[in-house]
Amino acid sequence: MLSVDEALARVLKGLAPLGTxxxxxxxxxxxxxxxxxxxxxTQPPFDASAMDGYAVRAADVAALPATLKVVGESAAGAGFRGRLERGEAVRIFTGAPVPDGADTIVIQEDAEAAGNGVVVKHAVPGQHIRPRGQDFKEGxxxxxxxxxxxxxxxxxxxxxxxxxxxxxRKPKVAILATGDEVASPGTVLGADQIVSSVPYGLAALIEAQGGEVVLLGIAKDDPESIVTLARTGGGADILVTIGGASVGEHDLVVETLRGEGLDLAFAKVAMRPGKPTFFGRLGEQRLLGVPGNPVSALVCGYVFLVPMLHALLGLTVDDRPLPLAVLGEDLEANGPRQHYMRATSSWREDGERVVRALPSQDSSLVAAFAEADCLIVRPPHAPPAPKGARVKIIPLKA
CATH class of the missing domain: 3.90.105.10 (Molybdopterin biosynthesis moea protein, domain 2)
Known part of the structure; x- marks a missing residue:
């Protein structure tokens, strides 16, 4: 079995940003x-007032109080077109152009209107002016x-x-569920059937990451049915199959698609949940096969499908390690597979994120998974981790 890192490297190999x-x-x-x-x-395109008040010359308010003649008004979208001369002021409003000759804004709380003039009681030279280009410049x-x-x-x-x-361009992802035992939501189930829920979780994840989803439906445990529906998704950048990837007699997906030209890169990954994940290429199309168990499938979506989408979108690579959180309770030693433990979070007063694994980690428990807001990542053969230890997590943002 491949490690998760080795499998992810094969999944991402050769993936390049799509067209525009x-x-x-x-x-x-x-x-x-x-x-x-x-x-x-250039923004702002002119020197602009940061406050309501009066535009003045600093030299005229060097000695206070100062009485100035108000010669006009400058408002946003309707600036004062003249030039401020000695002893003059212009009534001005936030965002308005500062008149030629003015170099200071006196806020209205520090001035008092007096007939056709204004008495300035307090002023700071150069204050409350947003200079041209303060935010950014052309080019x-x-x-x-x-x-x-x-x-x-x-x-x-x-x-x-x-x-x-x-x-x-949005990556197009076709999703194909398989299995005689699954039926669409809202239908009357047969005695031995369950609802096909995984396509809708994966579709939401794909769309949240910037992809476009095509739901191909549910293929029966029959090679002809699998091939027929898989071909309808031939125009997608990625084909995701759900189920049929294990070792049972009815797990037909890999062998069936080999007949369509599937070049298989791997068929098992040392991860928990998600061991039966496989990956390959059908011509130019990438094929990711995820397990039928809902939790396993969606965890594989976060681990493999999200990085694939990011590569196709040309997102700026973030090489930072996974974020760390503090364990709120002890964890036992891990086995030989990388374990993605469903967990919930709380925050301490110091801003530290505290995580606790859900009581059951069964890969079929959808209700429990819906409570989780992160995955605790436990490396293969990790020793016991005590309460208070730091662990890597994958936040479940979508």
């Missing part, structure tokens, strides 16, 4: 930027290729005056 497309900025949330993005303008690269476009990045891109963005 242009999308409207309003449709770009969650997409991955495919090229560096430079500002098309400055502010977003890099490989960035996933979140709300902050999109707001920045819009501020840079971009209406369209070049992003990576």
């Amino acid at each position: 497309e242009r999308v409207l900025i309003g449709q770009a949330h969650g997409r991955v930027l495919a090229e560096d993005l430079a500002a098309r303008l 400055e690269v502010l977003l890099r290729a490989g960035t996933r476009l979140n709300p902050r990045a999109l707001m920045l891109a819009a501020s840079m005056n971009h209406a369209e963005l070049t992003v990576r």
Whole structure:
């Protein structure tokens, strides 16, 4: 059996970012930027007031109180067009252009209107002005290729005056469930059937990571059924099969797809849950086969499928190690396979994340898995870990 690291290396070998497309900025949330993005303008484009008050010359308020003549107004979108001369002030509002000749903003709380003038009671030279280009300058690269476009990045891109963005094409993932024993949700189950739940968990994970999902349905434990449905997903970048990957007489997926040209890279991984995972290629298509047990399948999704999607999207590589958390209770020694233990978290006052493994780690327990917010990663043959020890985790963000 391959280690998880060896298996993941084979899964990612040769994967390169997909092609690009242009999308409207309003449709770009969650997409991955495919090229560096430079500002098309300078922001702010002029010296701007940071407060409501009066624009003045510092020389005129060197001695206080100072009485100045108000000669106009500067508002956002309607600036004062003249030049401030000696002894003058301009009423100004937040975001408005600072008039020529002014170099200080007196906030309105430090001034008192008096007829056609204003009495300045307090002023700090140069204060409350946002200089031109303080945020960014035209031509400055502010977003890099490989960035996933979140709300902050999109707001920045819009501020840079971009209406369209070049992003990576969404990886298309076809999902094929197999087995006579599984049926679609909402159907009347036969006496020996269970609900096919894994496709919907995997689909949600794929979409959260920026992929596009095609649900192919459920193939019977019959080579013809498997081939027929698998071929309908031939246009996908990745084909994920569920079940039929173990050693039983009805586990037909690998041998059936060999007849379609499957080049198998591995068939078992030293992990728990998820040992019967396999991976290979069908021409240009990658094939990931995950176990039928729901927890096993979704854990394999986090361990293998998410990195595959990131590689196809060209996401900036994050080489940091998995985050650490503190054990809230003792853990016994681990066996020969890397164990992904479902766990829940709490936070101490000092900000430390404290994790506790769920009482049962059975790979078929969907209700228990839904309670988890992270996976504790236990290396093969790890010794007992006492309460308070630090362990690696995979946060379950999606």
